[in-house]
Amino acid sequence: MRLASVVPLIPAELVAALDHSCGIRTDTDLLFFGSSLDIIKRLPLGTVTLSDLQKFTELVAEQASVPGYRGDEILAGTARTYEKHPQVSCGVKKLDELVGGFGGSRVFEISGAKGSGKTALALQVVIQHLLSDADSCALWIDTSGDFSAEKTAQLVRQFNVAVSDKVLERLQVSLSFNIEAVHDVLEALRISLSSSRTVGPTVQWIVLDSITPLLLPSLSAVSSQGHAMMTTFMRQLRELSRTFGITIMVINGTSAAAPFNQSSAFASTIRKPALGPSFTFMTDCTLWLSKMKDIPDPEGPFSVHVAEVFRSRATRSKTWCTFQIRYGVLSSTSDL
Incomplete structure (x- = not known):
């Protein structure tokens, strides 16, 4: 799933920054790139806070996941x-x-x-x-x-x-x-x-x-x-x-x-x-x-x-x- 498809759940500016600075274009790239701290170190200063990046990552994981049933x-x-x-x-x-x-x-x-x-x-x-x-x-x-x-x-x-x-x-x-x-x-x-x-x-x-x-x-x-x-x-x-x-x-x-x-x-x-x-x-x-x-x-x-x-x-x-x-x-x- 391309990250561009989940805009506006995550900001379009963040999607562009992830693509340009980290080569992250899909949910797989984001979830398996490393920790949120590793990602934020590569982004331009002030692009996103660590807590917001973690929140957006959770949203992407939720969108990419198959619904669970008890x-x-x-x-x-x-x-x-x-x-x-x-x-x-x-x-x-x-x-x-x-x-x-x-x-x-x-x-x-x-x-x-x-x-x-x-x-x-x-x-x-x-x-x-x-x-x-x-x-x-x-x-x-x-x-x-x-x-x-x-x-x-x-x-x-x-x-x-x-x-x-x-x-x-x-x-x-x-x-x-x-x-x-x-x-x-x-x-x-x-x-x-x-x-x-x-x-x-x-x-x-x-x-x-x-x-x-x-x-x-x-x-x-x-x-x-x-x-x-x-x-x-x-x-x-x-x-x-x-x-x-x-x-x-x-x-x-x-x-x-x-x-x-x-x-x-x-x-x-x-x-x-x-x-x-x-x-x-x-x-x-x-x-x-x-x-x-x-x-x-x-x-x-x-x-x-x-x-x-x-x-x-x-x-x-x-x-x-x-x-x-x-x-x-x-x-x-x-x-x-």
Whole structure:
């Protein structure tokens, strides 16, 4: 920061004298030049008093510093956010505990191979939230055209037949096949949420299914442009989440991990989340899903799955639990 930019907090005459006599032009020059006494010895007599120079130096340091926040204030603010947007259960208690609950101003990455239950988990969490809060709605961004309104309606009816139609009215689905279209959708949402004229249910959940085809084609080992685009996009998501208290779930594909994925508690995990190793640090939690086996049952066949936390800002990594999926509904394996 150039000292000229903080005039008139410090006199313009002093800024000129510091430049001419000491070569001090920026805040770094002033703060690391030496003591105030060393500086005043080089200035023309009568330019400034020692006490005033010390005061001006403190003002410059204050302007150059990042504002500090007390931990108890941050904790209290987080608690208020959770009160306004309570945690949502996915229907599997152990899975809720694994990630510290679904909800809050967080960005979740849900990754795993095809058939592992990624979309089923995201859809069930969203439906549970819409059922519990009639004043909220959710935005589902479909990047592949695979979203099924019929299957979603069937799933809602399994939870609550009486209000199924009203719940579906609060689930907005947007087809976006490229990153520019998603940017437009998110910007329109930001403008809408920022408007004081917004009435009715507000968006509190966003699901991006999936993020992989949007970003993977741009990533290259010989160019940083794709990585920069990915970083910018994820920052936009995080800013949207924290500004408006929105929970965001991004569904990610997989890539090979040789000989195995070291982030996993299981040596048998030979896949890893797509989009490179840095992507996981752009979210608050990376949840890995895998399918173990299909089991026939007189009440209807079901599949057993494993959910594992690869990385989380709120809970321990390399922790896992099992769950089952029957007719698209997640439930605890203890219900067997």
